[in-house]
Amino acid sequence: MTAPTFVTGSGIMLGYIRSGTARTRTELVAQLGWSRVTVGKRLDELMDARLIVASGQRDSTGGRRAEIFELNKDAGFLLTADIGGSHSRVGVSDLAANVLVEAEVDIDIATGLDRVLTWAHEVYGHLLDSLGIGVSDIVGIGVGVPGPVDPATGRLVNPPIMPGWDGVLVADYFHERYPDAVVAVDRDVNIMALGEQRQAWPEHQTFALVKLGLGVGSALILDGQAAHGAIGAAGDLGHIRHGGEEICRCGSRGCLEATASGWAIRRELKKLGYSVNTSRDIVALAHDGNQDTLRLLADMCTQVGHSIADLVGLFNPGVVVIGGNLANLGDLILNPIRAAVVERVPSYLIDQLVIAPGKLGGRAGVFGAAILAQDAVCDPDRVSLATRG
Amino acid sequence: MTAPTFVTGSGIMLGYIRSGTARTRTELVAQLGWSRVTVGKRLDELMDARLIVASGQRDSTGGRRAEIFELNKDAGFLLTADIGGSHSRVGVSDLAANVLVEAEVDIDIATGLDRVLTWAHEVYGHLLDSLGIGVSDIVGIGVGVPGPVDPATGRLVNPPIMPGWDGVLVADYFHERYPDAVVAVDRDVNIMALGEQRQAWPEHQTFALVKLGLGVGSALILDGQAAHGAIGAAGDLGHIRHGGEEICRCGSRGCLEATASGWAIRRELKKLGYSVNTSRDIVALAHDGNQDTLRLLADMCTQVGHSIADLVGLFNPGVVVIGGNLANLGDLILNPIRAAVVERVPSYLIDQLVIAPGKLGGRAGVFGAAILAQDAVCDPDRVSLATRG
DNA sequence: TAACTTTCGTATAGAACTATACAAAAGTCA
């Protein structure tokens, strides 16, 4: 059977509570269209399973105050990983996706995905010890990887910067080590976008994020879910040929990432004799007012802005969030990007468009990975099946 | 109440039958997870309402043959309109979206949307008379308009080529004249894409269509539905600034449509002394082997191909269909477009990508409008409510 | 033809869900 036997599944209701669509009995009855008795019963089931708790009361509208329910943040813990091309972060969060502890490290993904995963697993051990949490308390794991993930199978798809890892099922690594946890994997930029959109821009259904670090990545969110495309490569602004003859780390020639990105700026600065390694070095130079860096950044912003204009014209998002380390430069890069976008997008689109810095900074990925894990743990069918008598 | 009282609504089942996901009792039971008794009851309701009919039998798999159900094409008629910038088509179809009669006319939308609608309404009168159909037999109307439609309200949004019609609710015009019909309105390119995807490429969940006529338009289909974006402008490849100083009919400068489109080719050919009016004139010149036209077309294909590369990189569709009048030139434009796309898109995306001509030709819009109308008529909640005892 | 398979209809019992009524709890307002 593909559909659950019980049509008024508690998992469906948990979705309403979790998203804030309906938080009180009366609201749930109105939104779900179920009877008051059934809603009460399902609430009892979710509370018995410790998945929700009563968290307060609505202000009175002239009568008894309605009780507000929310996801029980203490119903288990989530592991999160934001594996980037040159930098990775991991964290442990409660079920409400509040990240409790984090750790980060500079590892080049080119040294091998297995080494990054091993590092992550070791760090999880330390973090769990420090929190006094056991492996069996981990109910979900969310992982972001720097390459496309097939939406159907969860396997890596020809990852441009992880050659040799095509077809790998990252979830297996964690399933073996955390047997009680649900594992969800998605592209790193998708996870950042998921974090920003759910946390900071929930009112926007159509959302885009552009990540400017050493690389250039982007992601599209539609109705609260990342767009994956046919093979999980949707949203990849960085590896479209843009011009020039520079060879990109993905193997192609003239990608946006090869001509206008942190990589490109680092390459040019090195030619000029500067010692630059990470995107944070570029940020530091720009903060110092280094003219070469500022000039290269301005050029990058124009080119990136033009690509964002393509994205806006094609996808018509309500917001484009600029994230990644270079976004720490604030208006220094936002203003020229905005100018380049305005230059190329019809005015009727611009009026409705917000271009803004990320509100979560470097933590967007770890946070989004927690949301991804939470989504997996709170899967309606899973919950409905688990909570019935 | 927002949700229906009956959870096993017949409208949900109609969706399975209509899409072909499940066509026999056994398949419906397996797919829906409902009991055999309930499925039988809902089938009876849908047959009583004349919305479905038994249409044949599956081959035996060793026992009694299963009865196949399908949408009853005779349960009412649909009006369809594909209103373009310079050319419009209307048609009448049965409920299965088989277009029975069609009519077309060259009207410039700049002369006023009201004139096009009046024309459409008059032609519907003649077409219905010829078929012996009354106004009360019309159960749905699907309309494509050459500009963005707000997905929330159904109103036109700052239509670049229909100045003065901002905020207009096209559905009202038809509601007044066909009170029994459900009316659905969407952008013309979205409707073309809907027609092609549902009819010709149902196996592709992520789909794009690029329309090359005088203008350049495009649309994205995700999971069988057109992507609308924040204000209904998603998919508009044609009005992103691309280069040059030509002023586009949308008011901006240097749009793709201004530099590489039927408009641009017509403009250049006129400068060279040719007499060209419609996109069909361009097709005729190209068929005659006119070198100026071929040169301009080749240039257009390169630029359009580069824009399609952006689209592919951002959206990762499984298919990009090339439609519109210029697509009648076949490989003459498909090959250079393919070459330009390959030039700019990473190889791992190309391997999975199909670039193909539309299979419905100029009728895609009228067909898609019929599908849109059918979708509206077969809305699950509507049907569930209408068919219960 | 006989044995087997799959589809389909119906009958029955029981589970799940709704509607309704009533009462209690917990507020506001004059």
Place this chain on the structure above:
DNA sequence: TGACTTTTGTATAGTTCTATACGAAAGTTA
């Protein structure tokens, strides 16, 4: 304080849906 409002719990009856069993219809296969 008393009248009113909204929220919540519970009991009862009735409806909807499921599970199961049985049999008939309509095929295939040996």
